[in-house]
Amino acid sequence: MSKKILIVEDDIHISKIIKMNLNLVNYETTEVYDGLSALAAIKQERFDLILLDVMVPQVDGFALMENIRPHGIPVIFLTAKNSVYDKVNGLKLGADDYMVKPFEAIELLARIETVLRRYGKEERVMAFQSIQVDLDKREATKHGSPVELTPKEYELLVVLLKNKNIALSREQFLDKVWGSDYYGETRTVDMHIKSLRKKLELQEHIKTIYKMGYRLED
Amino acid sequence: MKFWQKIYVFSILVFVIIFIAASVMVIERSHNNMLRQEINSALSQNMSIHASVDAIVPILRIFDSIDYEKSVLTRIANEFVDKNSGQLTYLDIRDETGRVVFNNVDFQMPGGRGELDKLNASEIHWVLRDIGERTILFTSNLTDINQKSYVFTYMTDVTPVYQDRVEQYQFFIKVALAACFLYMLIMFFVSRGLTRSIDRLNRTAQVIAQGGFSERVRLKSKDEIGVLANNFNVMAAVVEDKITDLERNNEQKQRFINNFTHELKTPLTSIIGYANFLRTTKYNEELFLDGVNVIYSEGKRLESLSLKLMDLIMLQEEHSQKEMLDLGAVVAEIKPALEIMAKEKGVAIETDCEAGKLPMDPDLIKVLLFNLADNAIKASAEEQTVTIRAYWREEHYILQVIDEGIGIAKEHQDKIFEPFYMADKARTRNSNGAGLGLSICQSVASIHGAAIRITSNEDQGTTVEVDFAPLHSKGEITT
16 A cells, blocks of 8 residues: 655645655655645545645644644655754654755655654565565565575665666665665676566666666556 | 942041041140149149248248248148148258258159259249159249258149049040941941942843843932943943844844745755656656746746845945936836736836936836836736826925735735745745845835835735935035
């Protein structure tokens, strides 16, 4: 079942781009543009996470926090302010994380995932067509039968699944799979992609994006 | 040592010294007077004996017998002693050889009596001597009786005079102690009272030093300290004003920076977000067009923001060149541009301007007019009219931009001059505004010595009035 995320952001464009990115990776989204509708939405529906712009009209983000806390819904603040005071204040009020605008989509997705995992709401089984990945067992199956993957291949597959439909650069793959302190060549990524394609028959779906990197497509 | 203690100790010291000195002087003087009186009376007694002896001398001469002389002298002496009995007076009569003729002293006569050596007839010498615990006044003279000199010494016990002095001093010590105690008590309260206002001033200064800038000294006295407290309060008020000014200024700057980052980052977030979306996801024509449109319009918004900011920065530098120009002509000059803007929204523009020559920077005035007209057009609905009027009201030249649009709610009216303040965020952003227009107008107006007033009713329209102050008050026309 996909997770529901409430986007509270007064700028329509920003709200929409967040929504588009979240939808790509199968999150359900509801958009509201001011504090009052946010309050109404929280009462009506059950959300798994709220993305909250601190400076929304009518009821500001910090005041909204007070109303959200009783529901126990994780919150990630979105803000243009990059001051330590605001960060500390936000986190003190019970925000789980903090995003300073402008931000990259994959960073937002990563933080959402981290926060959801902390709340035990993360999907432990991911599926892509006939492929299933069980995060607890660290196991990938295709049509129900296990596929032998090296640890790095497995992690690369998880990153691809989590960022479905979004192209990542080789550097981003290196960073996410091999860690930021890995000084290998980007060719390593190409090799692993090649073997993943072969082992899981994903030649059609892992697309090479010119000047960019790779993307897993439906 | 504290100031009140200084006053206290110093005044007590001065008091004690002066009091003691004065009292000692008084006591000594009265003592000396009494002594003088004693001496004088002793001398006169001496002379009276002398006189009574002198009166007998002729008789003695007739008899010319030493024994008789002595008995007569003894008799006179006894008479005298009887007469003065109880008065502690003594008499001693000796002949030339120093043999005692008469003596009734009850003490040991001193040996060497220097005053007798130089004694001449018809002279009386006096001297004070301490004998035992007593003080005796000796007055001596020579009397010649039949070519023989007799030394008469008349003595008075002046011990009471000295005792008196001692008593006086004893009494004085008691009085001095009491007076000092009383004085100390009074001075304690007086010096504390005098310095209490200083203490109060001091405490207030401490409170202010610790940041309590609204603290004031409450003193009603009209002395120097009262004046000081008054001036201190005036100073504190000025400092407080300055500090609230600075704080407000600082707050305004902070708000400006916050708003500015917000206004800058919002379009940037959209641009980066869409660009990244487009480059990382599969091509989809609808999404592509949407995204590119957002990137374009947000880019435009950034451009307009940067232009407005340039205007603001330029205005703050304030080195515009002013020349005498007709404001009506400037309005007429930009009217076509305004009409194009108005036409897009189906709004009509009317102008009605009296000629008015003012010292102005035409470029800045155009910025002002453009911003005000732009606001008016944005606030107007289709088929409404925006009117630009300019006329003389007494010595003031008034420029009005009037619309029939949505108006401004009361709660926003006092804040709309603040940079980045938007009464309606969504509407302002949709028309590429950043909330800087009126700030810019305000700056332009103040450069021209003009005031901007806004009268507005919701849903009935807004009138913005730029009031150019009379020329002579600005010193433009000097004789």
